[in-house]
Amino acid sequence: MKMTPMDALLRQSETRPQSTAFVFGEQVWTYKRLAIEAERLARGLAKRGIGPGDRVVLHMMNRPEMIIAYYACFKLGAIAAPLRTAFKFAELAPLLQRLKPAIYIGEIGLYENVAPVDASILPRNKRFIVNGTFEDHGVQPWEGLFDEASNGSLRFPAASYKPAVLINTSGTTGQPKFVVHTPATLSESVDLIVGHWGFSDDDVMLLPLPMAHMSGLICLLSFVQFGAPFVLLEGFDADAVLDTIERHGCTWCIGFPAQYAALLESQRAQPRNLGSLRICLTGADVCPIDLQDQVTSTFGVHLRNFWAATEAVGSLTFGLQRGPVVRIQKGARIRLVDENGADVADGEPGELLIRGANVFEGYWNDPRATEECLKAGWYHTGDLMRRGENDELWFVSRKKDIIIRGGTNISPPEVEQALVASHSAVEQAAVVGIPDAVFGQRVFGFVKLADGTKDTVLSEILSEAARRLASYKVPERLLIIEEMPRNALSKVDRNALLAMASRMDAAGRPQIGAVPVQPRQRDARPVRRVAGNR
Numbered sequence: 001m002k003m004t005p006m007d008a009l010l011r012q013s014e015t016r017p018q019s020t021a022f023v024f025g026e027q028v029w030t031y032k033r034l035a036i037e038a039e040r041l042a043r044g045l046a047k048r049g050i051g052p053g054d055r056v057v058l059h060m061m062n063r064p065e066m067i068i069a070y071y072a073c074f075k076l077g078a079i080a081a082p083l084r085t086a087f088k089f090a091e092l093a094p095l096l097q098r099l100k101p102a103i104y105i106g107e108i109g110l111y112e113n114v115a116p117v118d119a120s121i122l123p124r125n126k127r128f129i130v131n132g133t134f135e136d137h138g139v140q141p142w143e144g145l146f147d148e149a150s151n152g153s154l155r156f157p158a159a160s161y162k163p164a165v166l167i168n169t170s171g172t173t174g175q176p177k178f179v180v181h182t183p184a185t186l187s188e189s190v191d192l193i194v195g196h197w198g199f200s201d202d203d204v205m206l207l208p209l210p211m212a213h214m215s216g217l218i219c220l221l222s223f224v225q226f227g228a229p230f231v232l233l234e235g236f237d238a239d240a241v242l243d244t245i246e247r248h249g250c251t252w253c254i255g256f257p258a259q260y261a262a263l264l265e266s267q268r269a270q271p272r273n274l275g276s277l278r279i280c281l282t283g284a285d286v287c288p289i290d291l292q293d294q295v296t297s298t299f300g301v302h303l304r305n306f307w308a309a310t311e312a313v314g315s316l317t318f319g320l321q322r323g324p325v326v327r328i329q330k331g332a333r334i335r336l337v338d339e340n341g342a343d344v345a346d347g348e349p350g351e352l353l354i355r356g357a358n359v360f361e362g363y364w365n366d367p368r369a370t371e372e373c374l375k376a377g378w379y380h381t382g383d384l385m386r387r388g389e390n391d392e393l394w395f396v397s398r399k400k401d402i403i404i405r406g407g408t409n410i411s412p413p414e415v416e417q418a419l420v421a422s423h424s425a426v427e428q429a430a431v432v433g434i435p436d437a438v439f440g441q442r443v444f445g446f447v448k449l450a451d452g453t454k455d456t457v458l459s460e461i462l463s464e465a466a467r468r469l470a471s472y473k474v475p476e477r478l479l480i481i482e483e484m485p486r487n488a489l490s491k492v493d494r495n496a497l498l499a500m501a502s503r504m505d506a507a508g509r510p511q512i513g514a515v516p517v518q519p520r521q522r523d524a525r526p527v528r529r530v531a532g533n534r
Helices: 005-015 031-047 064-076 089-099 183-196 214-226 238-248 257-269 289-299 367-373 412-422 457-468 494-506
Strands: 020-024 027-030 055-059 079-082 103-106 127-129 165-168 178-181 205-207 230-232 252-255 279-282 303-305 316-318 325-328 333-337 350-355 378-387 392-398 403-405 408-410 426-436 440-449 477-481 527-532
Touching: 005 031, 005 064, 005 183, 005 214, 020 031, 020 064, 027 031, 031 064, 055 064, 055 089, 064 079, 064 214, 165 214, 178 183, 183 214, 205 214, 205 238, 205 252, 214 230, 238 252, 238 257, 252 257, 257 279, 257 289, 257 426, 279 289, 289 303, 289 412, 333 378, 367 378, 392 412, 403 426, 403 440, 408 412, 412 426, 412 440, 412 457, 426 494, 440 457, 440 494, 457 477, 477 494
Parallel strands: 020 230, 055 079, 055 103, 079 165, 103 127, 205 230, 252 279, 279 303, 440 477
Antiparallel strands: 020 027, 165 178, 316 325, 325 392, 333 350, 350 378, 378 392, 403 408, 426 440, 477 527
């Protein structure tokens, strides 16, 4: 029988109780201390009538209480339901109404977005705050949850195929969904990572990824199971990450492309000793090759790309080449299929399908969404990839992001890479397809330029891009944007860009060097100038 996440912690607390599990600020947490606190909280929750199947909402930044609460839920068989910290009241209220939580555990800095929730959805006496008191009648301190009794041990439920966590999606394609993982699917995911990612006994890990997301949670569980000490950061801050690597000699750094861009800027402004690093990984969005090269030259270690989804972690591992390449784990069940569900030939793009014990159980209380993504046991990821040599897969595009112009498919990442490579002033690029009565769609591009760059560089960017791309792939309009809109996972928010492009397109088609036609909006990033290609 596989080791569950709770089994892994108990094993570490029994075999190496005084070894460091993680460091948070100046606090050093051993495996024994973590196991004891999780047991105390589990007892306190049980005394309040919380047991298997009850939803425990976790609404915190990265902090020790978040880890304790996760393991307490695993101990009880309760369902941990972390909420995204970026969500506001209007986004959180319907999620809480769907969850019908048995208890809410949050922190002061985030609770203001939950405080107005009606008591019929979340009673006041079921709201707890971890870092102080809140001036809201009935809200209680975290300390009141604990049970000081120490005799006996809670029986760990054997329901390894019951829901253990509900991770909500970012909601970029509609209402956020709750992804269901069980102790069994989490265990399989962790086994795949620990068994194939090449952890070492000398590793010191870094965890700035939010544990409310699958990325941060699976890192936590993998580090604990392997026994690798890690430094927990409340959230991502470029200076804090670099200072932590230097201070603690961290050997692994995992983040998103936008975060690595911030790390580069910070490192160049104030160099730190990053000689301890041996692995840098990036995922969640396509990483520009130029960014990979810059990280490699500045940090002295290759920046590798990896793929994972909230619904399935561990089937693919990080690539060994430059570019959006990943590798298939040994024994993983992978298919690339066309629109009719037939396997495509090597080198041809097809939708990535995954099957295995690590794949999620479905979307909580959403059979329709589950049926759309889980078909005959295969998870349809919505990502288009092509098979390279041996066990390599190269990312092409999100299926829904493909631009079809005149019946021909255009991959946004390909165009974006060409724009970034076209001029040294281009820091980031993104393209979307806007409707067109003749061609079906046209390519609309956005670029973020280095500070101080003149708008006249747009013509040079388009001219150079035309040397690298077929004419039908070159953006017909190019917009300078001061900041790329991003969702909760730090991915480029293409919906926001598409809305912006549609507004701009409706306003007319100015030529290169035209004055701004779109004023600053609440939901749009500042726009400077527009260039037309054709």
